[in-house]
Amino acid sequence: MIEVTDLYKEFDGTPVLKGINATFEKGKTSLVIGQSGSGKTVFLKCLLGLLIPEKGDICYDGRHYGEMTEDEKRNLRKEIGMVFQGSALFDSSSVEENVMFPLKMFTNQPYNQMLERVNFVLHRVNLENVNDKYPAELSGGMQKRVAIARAIVMNPKYLFCDEPNSGLDPKTAILIDNLIQEITDEYKIITVINSHDMNSVMEIGEKIIFLKDGVKEWEGTSDDVFRTDNKAITDFVYSSNLFKKVKEAQLKEGGL
Amino acid sequence: MLQQVFKSPQKRSIFRELIFKEIEDLGISSIGIVAFISFFVGGVVVIQTALNLESPLTPRYLIGYASRESLILEFSPTLISIILAGKVGSYIASSIGTMRVTEQIDALEVMGINSLNHLVLPKIIANVFFYPFVIIISIALGIVGGWVAGNITGLVSSTDYLTGIRAEFEPFHITYSLIKTSIFAFVIATVPAYHGYYVKGGAIEVGKASTRAVVWTSIVIIVLNYILTQMLLGK
Numbered sequence: 001m002i003e004v005t006d007l008y009k010e011f012d013g014t015p016v017l018k019g020i021n022a023t024f025e026k027g028k029t030s031l032v033i034g035q036s037g038s039g040k041t042v043f044l045k046c047l048l049g050l051l052i053p054e055k056g057d058i059c060y061d062g063r064h065y066g067e068m069t070e071d072e073k074r075n076l077r078k079e080i081g082m083v084f085q086g087s088a089l090f091d092s093s094s095v096e097e098n099v100m101f102p103l104k105m106f107t108n109q110p111y112n113q114m115l116e117r118v119n120f121v122l123h124r125v126n127l128e129n130v131n132d133k134y135p136a137e138l139s140g141g142m143q144k145r146v147a148i149a150r151a152i153v154m155n156p157k158y159l160f161c162d163e164p165n166s167g168l169d170p171k172t173a174i175l176i177d178n179l180i181q182e183i184t185d186e187y188k189i190i191t192v193i194n195s196h197d198m199n200s201v202m203e204i205g206e207k208i209i210f211l212k213d214g215v216k217e218w219e220g221t222s223d224d225v226f227r228t229d230n231k232a233i234t235d236f237v238y239s240s241n242l243f244k245k246v247k248e249a250q251l252k253e254g255g256l
Numbered sequence: 257m258l259q260q261v262f263k264s265p266q267k268r269s270i271f272r273e274l275i276f277k278e279i280e281d282l283g284i285s286s287i288g289i290v291a292f293i294s295f296f297v298g299g300v301v302v303i304q305t306a307l308n309l310e311s312p313l314t315p316r317y318l319i320g321y322a323s324r325e326s327l328i329l330e331f332s333p334t335l336i337s338i339i340l341a342g343k344v345g346s347y348i349a350s351s352i353g354t355m356r357v358t359e360q361i362d363a364l365e366v367m368g369i370n371s372l373n374h375l376v377l378p379k380i381i382a383n384v385f386f387y388p389f390v391i392i393i394s395i396a397l398g399i400v401g402g403w404v405a406g407n408i409t410g411l412v413s414s415t416d417y418l419t420g421i422r423a424e425f426e427p428f429h430i431t432y433s434l435i436k437t438s439i440f441a442f443v444i445a446t447v448p449a450y451h452g453y454y455v456k457g458g459a460i461e462v463g464k465a466s467t468r469a470v471v472w473t474s475i476v477i478i479v480l481n482y483i484l485t486q487m488l489l490g491k
Contacts, residue, residue, distance in 0.1 A: 048366050049365075049366075050362055050365060050366065073368075074368040074369075074370075075368065076368075077365075077366055077367060077368030078367070078368045080366060080367075080368075082363065082366040082367075084359045084362065084363060085359070086358055086359055088358060088359035088360050088362065088363040089360075090360055090363075091354075091358070091360070101367075102367055104267070104270055105266065105267055105270060105367065105369060106267075106368075160366075
C-alpha cells in the first residue's frame with residue numbers, strides 16, 4: 001500500500017499541493033483526476049521522488065520515502081514502473097533495446113533470457129514484430145504500449161501512469177486503459193493513473209481522487225462520481241456535453 | 257552536478273558500452289572534419305609564413321619550424337577544440353536537452369538510474385581520452401598539408417621544410433599541447449551537458465541551450481588557453 005500523508009509542495013512560494021492525504025491499494029487501479037493545473041502531475045512526481053515535497057510523508061509498504069538514503073531510494077525505484085505522458089522512450093534505441101534496458105541495468109541475466117522476457121511483455125501488450133523498430137516508426141498507441149511493456153518488464157510493485165491515453169483516439173485509449181487494468185489485476189500491483197479523461201474514469205476507475213487547486217476535493221469510486229453532490233466534481237464531470245446529455249437521459253429514466 | 261557525474265557507475269558492462277559508443281559518436285565521427293581542416297590550414301600556415309619570411313638572410317627551413325610550432329602550440333589544440341566545441345558541444349547539448357524535454361531523463365531517474373552519471377560521465381571519459389589522439393592526427397596532417405602546399409607553390413623545398421620540422425624540437429610542447437587538449441576536452445563534454453541537462457521548455461529552448469552551450473564552451477576554452485599557457489610556458 002502507498003500512504004500519502006499531508007503532502008505539501010510549492011514552487012517559488014506558490015503552493016501547488018496543499019495537504020494531500022491518500023492511500024493506494026494493491027491490485028487496484030486508482031485514478032487521480034482534475035483539471036489542468038490542479039496539481040496532478042506534481043502529485044505524481046512527488047510520489048515518484050522526482051520532486052521533493054516541502055512537507056508530508058509518502059510511505060511505500062511501510063518504507064517512509066523521506067527517511068530513505070539515496071541508495072534505498074534508488075532501490076525503491078527499481079520496484080516502480082512508469083508510463084510517461086509522452087511515452088519517454090529512448091528515441092535512439094529500438095523497441096527491443098528500450099524494453100530490455102531495465103533488465104540490462106539491474107539484472108545479470110544472459111541475453112537470451114532477457115530477450116525471452118522482452119518478447120513476453122511485448123506479446124502481453126499485444127505488440128508483435130516490432131523489436132527492431134525505432135519509437136519514431138510507431139504510432140502513438142504503439143509507443144504507449146512499448147512504454148507499458150518497459151514499465152512492467154521488471155515486474156514492478158507500483159505502476160504510475162501520467163495521462164496514458166492523451167493524444168490517442170478513443171478506441172486506442174480504451175485499449176490502453178483496459179490493458180493497464182488487466183496488468184494491475186494479473187500482477188496485483190498498485191497502479192496510480194493521472195488522467196482528465198472521463199472515459200478512463202468510467203472504464204477503469206476503481207478508486208478516484210479528484211484534485212482541485214492542489215486540494216483533494218473528493219474521493220470515491222467510478223459509480224460514486226455520477227451520484228455525488230459535490231459541486232466541484234459534478235462541474236468537472238459534466239463540463240462535457242456528452243456527459244450532460246447522459247445525465248439528462250438517466251434522470252428522465254430515473255436512473256440517477 | 258559534478259558530484260553526481262563522478263559517482264561510481266551502476267553497471268560497469270553497460271558503462272563500458274556507453275564509453276565506446278561515445279568514442280564513436282564524439283571522437284571517431286569528428287576525425288574527418290578535423291583531418292580536412294588541419295590539412296588545409298597546415299598549407300595556409302606554410303604559405304603565410306613563407307610570404308612573411310622573404311628576406312634572403314632568413315633561412316628557409318624556418319618556414320617548417322614556424323609552421324610546426326604554430327600547429328603544435330596553438331592551431332591544433334586550441335582552434336580544433338573550438339571547432340569541436342561547435343560540432344560536439346551542440347550535439348551534446350541538444351541530445352541531452354531533447355532527452356530532458358521529452359522526459360527521457362525523468363524515465364532514467366524513475367528507473368533508479370543516476371542520469372547525470374549515465375549520460376555525462378561516458379562523454380567526459382570518451383572526450384578526455386580520445387581527443388588527444390584527434391589532436392595528434394591534426395598536428396600530423398597539418399604538417400603534411402604544409403609540406404604539400406610548400407611543394408606545390410614552390411615556396412619552400414622539401415629538404416628545407418623537413419629540416420625546419422625537425423629543428424630545435426621541444427618535446428614539452430607536445431606535452432603542453434596534449435594537457436591543453438585534455439582540459440579542453442573536459443570542457444567540451446561538461447559545459448554543453450550542463451546546458452542540455454537543465455533546459456526547460458521545448459524545441460526552441462533546446463536550440464537556444466545548444467547555442468548558449470557552444471558560446472560558453474568557446475569562451476571557457478579561450479580563457480583557459482590563456483591561463484594554461486601562462487602556467488605551463490610562462491616564465
